[in-house]
Amino acid sequence: MSVTRHTLIDGEHIECAYEGKSDHECGVCVVGAGTAGAIAAISAARRGEDVLTIDLAPIPGGTGTAACVWDYYYGANGGLYEQVNAAADEIIAEGNYIPSSVPDYKKSYPTAVKSLALVHGFEKYHVRSIWSAFVTDVFTEDGKVIGVAVFDGEKTITVRAEVVIDGAEGAVCRLLGLNTLGGRRSDGKLARFSRTVGKMMNGHMYGIWSFNDDFAGKSPEESARLNLEWAGRMPCFPDRMNEDRRLYSMGCEVGRREVLCVETEKVYTFLDLLEGRIPENPIFYTFAPLDNANPDLWNEDEEFQDWQMLCTLHASGISVGIPPECLIPNGTRGLLVAGKHIGTGHTMTSAVRMKTDMEKCGEAAGVMASMMIKHDCDAQTICRERFAELREILSETGCYNKENDRGVCDLNQPDNGMWKPVKLPGTVEELRESLASIYPSLGLFAVRTVKGRGGDVEGFTNALVGWLDSDDKLLRENSAVALGLIGDKRALPELRRIPEGKCDTHTYSSPHKYFFGWLETTVLCNYVKAVCLIGRLGEKEDDEILKRIAGYDGEDKNLLTAREYAIAALNKR
Numbered sequence: 001m002s003v004t005r006h007t008l009i010d011g012e013h014i015e016c017a018y019e020g021k022s023d024h025e026c027g028v029c030v031v032g033a034g035t036a037g038a039i040a041a042i043s044a045a046r047r048g049e050d051v052l053t054i055d056l057a058p059i060p061g062g063t064g065t066a067a068c069v070w071d072y073y074y075g076a077n078g079g080l081y082e083q084v085n086a087a088a089d090e091i092i093a094e095g096n097y098i099p100s101s102v103p104d105y106k107k108s109y110p111t112a113v114k115s116l117a118l119v120h121g122f123e124k125y126h127v128r129s130i131w132s133a134f135v136t137d138v139f140t141e142d143g144k145v146i147g148v149a150v151f152d153g154e155k156t157i158t159v160r161a162e163v164v165i166d167g168a169e170g171a172v173c174r175l176l177g178l179n180t181l182g183g184r185r186s187d188g189k190l191a192r193f194s195r196t197v198g199k200m201m202n203g204h205m206y207g208i209w210s211f212n213d214d215f216a217g218k219s220p221e222e223s224a225r226l227n228l229e230w231a232g233r234m235p236c237f238p239d240r241m242n243e244d245r246r247l248y249s250m251g252c253e254v255g256r257r258e259v260l261c262v263e264t265e266k267v268y269t270f271l272d273l274l275e276g277r278i279p280e281n282p283i284f285y286t287f288a289p290l291d292n293a294n295p296d297l298w299n300e301d302e303e304f305q306d307w308q309m310l311c312t313l314h315a316s317g318i319s320v321g322i323p324p325e326c327l328i329p330n331g332t333r334g335l336l337v338a339g340k341h342i343g344t345g346h347t348m349t350s351a352v353r354m355k356t357d358m359e360k361c362g363e364a365a366g367v368m369a370s371m372m373i374k375h376d377c378d379a380q381t382i383c384r385e386r387f388a389e390l391r392e393i394l395s396e397t398g399c400y401n402k403e404n405d406r407g408v409c410d411l412n413q414p415d416n417g418m419w420k421p422v423k424l425p426g427t428v429e430e431l432r433e434s435l436a437s438i439y440p441s442l443g444l445f446a447v448r449t450v451k452g453r454g455g456d457v458e459g460f461t462n463a464l465v466g467w468l469d470s471d472d473k474l475l476r477e478n479s480a481v482a483l484g485l486i487g488d489k490r491a492l493p494e495l496r497r498i499p500e501g502k503c504d505t506h507t508y509s510s511p512h513k514y515f516f517g518w519l520e521t522t523v524l525c526n527y528v529k530a531v532c533l534i535g536r537l538g539e540k541e542d543d544e545i546l547k548r549i550a551g552y553d554g555e556d557k558n559l560l561t562a563r564e565y566a567i568a569a570l571n572k573r
Contacts, residue, residue, distance in 0.1 A: 185346075264327065
């Protein structure tokens with residue numbers, strides 16, 4: 001069979017015949033030994049596979065090492081990564097490295113410690129590596145991916161493999177010309193990246209980060225220049241460094257919260273989750289708040305607005321079960337993906353991008369690759385015929401753990417390394433109690449998801465319509481917001497009345513159970529919500545309301561936010 005070479009020249013996908021020999025042969029080639037890729041390599045190697053990794057950096061670990069994002073933020077428990085971190089704990093215990101210090105529910109490993117622990121894992125399981133090299137070509141044979149070519153700065157090196165894992169943020173997939181899912185629907189923008197530096201304070205290490213500047217309205221060329229300028233600043237936080245706080249290190253990579261997702265055999269989006277299309281066959285669970293860090297929420301996808309602003313669930317996290325098909329690029333054989341580019345899409349990426357979860361993703365990809373070799377089959381066959389075996393293997397390390405399926409959780413209530421689940425209102429009485437309170441988030445989310453959860457859609461809807469005539473202002477307004485969330489235009493009369501008056505806000509603070517620890521107060525503003533929903537549901541006559549609000553030129557933060565939603569709505573007309 002003839003071999004086909006795939007590459008990109010000036011952004012154009014090129015295919016041609018290839019007759020050269022391979023410099024290396026292996027069972028599994030992991031392109032990108034970052035957060036997911038490094039664990040993928042160890043996962044496959046510990047199951048007996050001959051593994052070769054390739055990475056642009058000189059060390060493994062990616063975001064968690066080279067980008068100095070040391071802390072574990074949120075994420076689900078369990079998996080092979082815990083064994084790697086145990087090795088990192090042993091390195092720190094030897095007393096040769098400065099320990100890191102973070103809140104009790106988090107773990108943190110400075111670059112040298114985590115990368116050394118990964119290297120020890122590579123050595124233990126005989127993982128070979130090519131460092132400081134990037135992939136330039138992909139080879140296929142009869143449609144199956146069989147290897148790659150990389151350039152190490154001096155020469156081109158070719159690798160033949162039985163299975164290739166793309167852990168390089170989709171670099172292999174791009175060379176093949178595979179489809180991607182794009183960023184947010186309004187303008188294609190991805191979540192902002194961050195630049196992280198390490199500081200030493202009181203004998204401990206800390207990783208601190210900063211968002212890149214927002215370059216909205218700039219040309220692509222100007223945005224690129226400004227981003228490079230920002231990424232090169234040293235240090236990012238001169239105001240945070242003094243005699244007691246010393247700059248220790250800088251990430252040689254930026255922390256990318258989002259990359260373009262690959263179109264996989266199954267694409268699982270946040271809209272799917274909201275509407276009850278839950279995968280029946282997850283191989284690991286993730287956990288996080290929806291946090292893409294873009295400041296212009298009014299330009300985000302509606303489902304992200306539903307969670308973050310309309311339901312005000314920023315102090316909550318959610319479990320997501322990832323099926324194996326999200327790791328299989330659509331229409332391919334011999335290729336898996338592991339990392340933030342799996343098939344989840346823009347909004348869902350915010351919920352699945354945590355380091356622990358990406359490390360579990362790598363473990364799952366490594367196990368799938370080893371099974372493909374062992375059983376001489378493609379990944380699709382593993383999903384159809386050997387799924388039980390796959391899940392059993394992943395259960396051994398805790399990578400798959402049904403107990404991690406917790407739904408929506410309160411981020412202020414730690415629970416044995418995770419967070420306590422909340423109970424959504426299930427009856428009309430419980431719904432009324434929620435919507436009549438100053439924090440109706442769970443009630444709003446219960447309405448938004450009631451159909452997908454098989455709940456009492458008719459009972460909820462009829463109750464909401466009835467409450468539109470209530471003398472209770474909170475109940476009346478929140479009922480209108482709830483109806484707007486499910487696209488019911490009967491909410492419009494009440495929604496129109498809200499911005500006719502002043503911008504009332506309801507605040508809550510600690511010890512309220514949904515208090516977000518680093519915020520002194522959180523503002524719940526139905527004025528902004530009403531404007532957003534008028535923009536979605538409104539008739540032509542509502543343009544006058546939107547134009548009036550779009551013309552606001554004062555300093556009130558809520559009214560300024562409402563203005564942006566009004567402008568965004570008018571731009572969509």
